[in-house]
Amino acid sequence: MADQQMQIGEVAERTGLSLRTIRHYEEVGLLAPSARSKGGFRLYTETDIMRLMTIRRMKPLNFSLEEARELLDILDALQKTGTTGEDRQQLRGRLDTYRQVTDARCEALRARLEMAEHFAASLHQKPPTRD
Structure with missing residues (x-):
């Protein structure tokens, strides 16, 4: 079954x-549309969406492009059927x-979130009164 193709707006x-x-x-070469429509519009598949979500999920962890x-x-190479056992082992290590x-x-x-939550909680506490 072929993947449904979507235009960039839906993606x-x-x-x-x-x-x-x-x-x-x-x-920058992280993604390529799976196809183009007759009108030249980029077309993407579920596989492309999964690729984009991988990139998106890496951002909050400060991974570079x-x-x-x-x-x-690495993930692409692991999915290739022609990857040898030795190459596959090296890829798994990476x-x-x-x-x-x-x-x-x-x-x-x-740890940063815990510190932020403690700070936020401290702002909700009643400040000490000065008499």
Whole structure:
């Protein structure tokens, strides 16, 4: 079953990304439309949306576009049927590195959020009175 093709506006709506951001990702080589309509409109599939969501989810963790490109390349290579066992093992090792970095960055964000929540709670406390 072929993926349904969507125009960029629907993709933007589904991913929460702006048209400009999607076009930028295309310009820097992170994404390519799966097809073009007869009128020249970009057409995307669910696979393209999953790719965009991977990029989007990396942003709050401060991954660079280059790191996003590398991770996407790793994921693409792991999906290829011609990837040899040795290459696959090396790719999995690189993917594990991304997992470890992601886990560490998530933990750092949790710690920052906890500090922010404590600060917000302190603002809701009644200030001490001076007599």
